[in-house]
Amino acid sequence: MEIGDPPESPDPEAFAVADQIDQMLDGPEDAAHAADEIVMDDYHTVDVETTESLQSAAAQPVVDHVLAEPSTTFGSASNLMASPFLNLGELSPGVTAALKRMMEEKEQKEKRDTVVSQIRALMDWDTLTEDIKTLFPDKFLSTLVEWILTKFQPDVVRDGILDQNRKEQELYRKREVLVQEHQKELQNIRKRHAEVLSDCNTRNTPHKKPVIARTNEEEMNKLLAKQKEELFSLDSKIVLAIDNLLTTQQRKFQDTGMPGMVETQDPAEILRQIIVIDVLARMAGVDIRMAT
Numbered sequence: 001m002e003i004g005d006p007p008e009s010p011d012p013e014a015f016a017v018a019d020q021i022d023q024m025l026d027g028p029e030d031a032a033h034a035a036d037e038i039v040m041d042d043y044h045t046v047d048v049e050t051t052e053s054l055q056s057a058a059a060q061p062v063v064d065h066v067l068a069e070p071s072t073t074f075g076s077a078s079n080l081m082a083s084p085f086l087n088l089g090e091l092s093p094g095v096t097a098a099l100k101r102m103m104e105e106k107e108q109k110e111k112r113d114t115v116v117s118q119i120r121a122l123m124d125w126d127t128l129t130e131d132i133k134t135l136f137p138d139k140f141l142s143t144l145v146e147w148i149l150t151k152f153q154p155d156v157v158r159d160g161i162l163d164q165n166r167k168e169q170e171l172y173r174k175r176e177v178l179v180q181e182h183q184k185e186l187q188n189i190r191k192r193h194a195e196v197l198s199d200c201n202t203r204n205t206p207h208k209k210p211v212i213a214r215t216n217e218e219e220m221n222k223l224l225a226k227q228k229e230e231l232f233s234l235d236s237k238i239v240l241a242i243d244n245l246l247t248t249q250q251r252k253f254q255d256t257g258m259p260g261m262v263e264t265q266d267p268a269e270i271l272r273q274i275i276v277i278d279v280l281a282r283m284a285g286v287d288i289r290m291a292t
């Protein structure tokens with residue numbers, strides 16, 4: 001069933017009986033008339049006890065909140081199920097089962113609609129570009145909602161996300177350490193170069209400054225090239241490690257049946273996975289953007 005699709009109609013017999021029962025909610029006279037019709041109509045199979053129950057109900061007062069309910073199939077079922085003057089045990093088993101099924105379908109639809117609204121709120125749906133919105137058609141959202149309602153395990157998702165985040169932070173800290181080491185190297189070499197040039201003045205050998213400056217520049221360039229190569233090498237390792245972490249996470253969440261979670265390097269698919277994981281993380285009580 002797609003999001004927004006109406007629930008399946010009950011079988012004709014239950015619908016017809018429920019429709020006539022609904023008439024009794026409009027007043028005693030209509031209820032008595034509805035009971036007579038059910039008895040006389042050859043197309044309905046309602047036992048004598050049901051007829052007597054409806055006729056008895058005609059003489060009972062109807063509460064205000066029941067009268068205020070909309071006169072729709074689902075509204076009728078809601079009123080009937082909650083009505084203080086109608087005993088469901090007095091209805092035939094088929095009618096009772098149909099009414100209960102109608103109520104359950106309504107409740108399930110309301111749950112699904114609530115989860116869809118929650119998902120879109122967490123996505124900041126109105127701020128997303130149309131390209132991103134196309135990654136989440138109604139069919140995909142329906143599948144995601146069904147998974148959340150039936151298979152979502154917050155602890156599993158939370159632990160998987162936190163473990164992934166912790167490993168990524170370790171990789172980034174390694175890069176920060178290397179960058180700090182490079183900064184110290186640069187500070188030391190600049191200090192040493194300044195001291196060498198200062199010695200020229202102290203020893204009264206200013207004619208040596210151009211040669212020393214050229215030597216200092218060559219040494220600095222060599223150091224910068226070495227640092228660039230070291231940082232590039234580390235970044236390449238980090239990218240590879242993150243790709244492996246991503247694949248591991250995709251496999252782990254795929255095992256849970258999470259919609260859209262498959263091994264892929266497609267940028268659009270990965271973007272959708274990131275958004276889904278972010279939504280599920282916050283549902284599980286983890287804000288990835290704040291986690292450290």
